[in-house]
Amino acid sequence: MQTLPHTAVTLAADLRTLGLSAGDAVLVHSSMRAVGFVAGGVQAVVEAFLDVLGPGGTLVVPTHTPTNSDPAGWRNPPVPATWWPVIRERSPGYDPARTPSRHMGVLPEVVRAWPGALRSTHPHVSFAALGARASVFVGDHPLAEGLGEGSPLGALYREHGKVLLLGCGYDRNTSLHLAECRQPRPAMTGYGAAVREPSGGSRWVTWTAPVADASDFARIGEAYEAGGEVRIGVVGSAEARLMAQRSVVDFATAALSERGLRPS
Template sequence: MDDARWITADQLATALTDIGLPTGGIVMVHSRLSAFPWIVGGVEGVMRALLTSCGPNGTITAYAGWEDNPYHLAGWPEVRQAAYRTGMPAFDPAVSEARRSFGRLPERIRTWPGAQRSAHPEMNLVAVGAQAAWLTRSSLDDDPWGPDSPLARLVEAQATILLLGAPLDSLTLVHHAERIATAEPKRWVSYEMPVTTDGGGTVWHPFSAIDTSRGAFDYAAITTGVDYIEAIARSALTAGIGRHASVFGAPCHLFPAHSLVEHATTWIDQRFGSAQTPPARP
């Protein structure tokens, strides 16, 4: 498996099945295709391999976000803020491009026939497959990381998280654990995004969510030199939650969503649990 120079979709599908990717369930994928030898058909070949391995009743999903979104608008120079205030197209789940920094797969899922996308402009999932509509069902004002979010449905559905050549700090689901952990106080951020009104116009809509840019807690105090998501992922692996596999020489990991979130929330609460009164949500 690890000596191939050119990988076909069928070969990749077989390899994914061999490492235990489940059939018929939901799989959230984080990918870094540069970790692999040449994949015939590029990201389309990867998508076809995932669909084949997961079967007709399976669902493939990824964190898409929004390319060039103004999440950090308040910290930009005034002239740049003005340009975005007047010129940034409104978020449209059917049109707005997935963030390129997340790799090529989210955009390929977004544009796949029958794809669904959740509503939040900054934290949205794209999905294809049997449970795509259920998984992505949401409204603009839902807490994108919270207990009723698409991420929570991944846990409810006993989904599998696949790191396909992607590093351990790619585990977006850890942010859901931050949100539902009982430890307080959490860092919150407020920001605005342009969205489409019912009449077809554009309005800058206010949002409030946990701080996923720095992290909801002061992780730097306890994870010096290591990204906190990677630290949590390694802790989970040590506890027997998830496993590593090599696929054509690329490092891959499989994590059960439910067990990963349970472990991550416990890890957070043990280190940041406090008797302090939680601050009011912005």
């Protein structure tokens, strides 16, 4: 049990000890339950990040909307085929300002709604960013590049950003999907989602992109960590892992290729 509540000040100190610095761009995957009790809750957590990153840094979070997808592929739970046309035609449609993230945790939702935050336009795998280079990371996000070179993940790679796993494992490390997309012949599949029109209506859009499969990510992450490239520490009550995104993506790209994974 915690002896005292964590605060924005103590969390900022933990982040600095871990290796996060002013001016960094960092993609954060998080479990607030693992962080423990924080005076001020998730607002204080965001303020701790902003304090550490400073005016030149950028906080990036996944704000995905996985339920905005083709109902024909839903399995947990499935819906009747007679519902599919209604869902496709009548869903309000993704809007960066209105549509909440789903299954990403509370931190991304708070960052998404924070004053000055920007969010990418992808209707299925959007990201939000807050800070000096926010537009660099989320300003352009083509449909077919959900997790590829043209996505915020690709921008983070080019900008030498970092990844922080805060109370969660490598299975949540979205950047490894960029490694999937870099395979010579990645398995491809079709996607669909509703998008809100400026008029207030919605339209159904479809695209083709590599299959996103995180089943090997834990194993790849453990192998990468064994090489000593990961800073491991405690932030609040959570075990945290900080790494260079470019380094872990390069490692995963080679690992997937050498093991013959993701055949087309």
